[in-house]
Amino acid sequence: MSKSTKQLDDLFLEGLKDIYFAEKKIIAALPKMAKAAESEALAAAFEKHLHETEGQVTRLEKVFKLIDHASRGKNCPGIMGVLEEGQEITKEYKGSPALDAGLIAAAQAVEHYEISRYGTLMVWAQQLGMMGAAALLNETLQEEVNTHAFLCRLAETEINHVAKVA
């Protein structure tokens, strides 16, 4: 297929590969973030999200199946950059009272990245008439939105306060 004939279904497939790669990297990163977290509530939130993320990978594999394509990722510089910033914080703030506030900020950037990608993919699936795929993508999108909201509450009620007064 020449470049000039690429259409929305190509974008959809490439976006799917991008987020599949990203989810695998997130699954590798979350246990490290849970281990680094000082707050038990934050560690538990990361562990809960790890299980959710495993389910999200399974959902993506169902979407690949719906479009009759092998589940395959492609290098996604966006998530790599966002995760790298999280790793920097873990390293630089180890033992600091502000570590958890930094970890939450890093996790929220990851959630925003995913919300953006799943939002786009869901709308594209709808416009391509793939309602089954759109429903699966929307399930994950709602989980990401909920995780982001939970992290916001945790930051505002507990973590940042500790970072400030410790």
Next chain:
Amino acid sequence: MSKSTKQLDDLFLEGLKDIYFAEKKIIAALPKMAKAAESEALAAAFEKHLHETEGQVTRLEKVFKLIDHASRGKNCPGIMGVLEEGQEITKEYKGSPALDAGLIAAAQAVEHYEISRYGTLMVWAQQLGMMGAAALLNETLQEEVNTHAFLCRLAETEINHVAKVA
């Protein structure tokens, strides 16, 4: 300052440097995205956001001044990764009816990155009692939220339809 004594004000300063660097990179990327866009409405949206972004940089410089620190960026792998994905799309979809849908998706990922960072910085500023800084950061946050919403409407009403049926 040793690592273990780093606190929320350190995170705040580092976050400020991160988004200052990011905004400068976005100012460099937006004219290219406007030039690449097929739709006049999308090109106009990118140009409008370029002017907004210049104002956002000025606001960040005011925040640096409020904390008595020189305006300085620091390398931000997150935005570099997100912008790299946009550049890939511009290259791979040149001349394709789906180019604009891809450009919008890339721009939405940038907006989400910024919404995440400004949201975090605004909350940290509030918790540090820096209400002037929080107000400036919130002004930019609202602009980013509005830009994201506008791009969503543009994608749903015009761009993706062209990508699908062309």
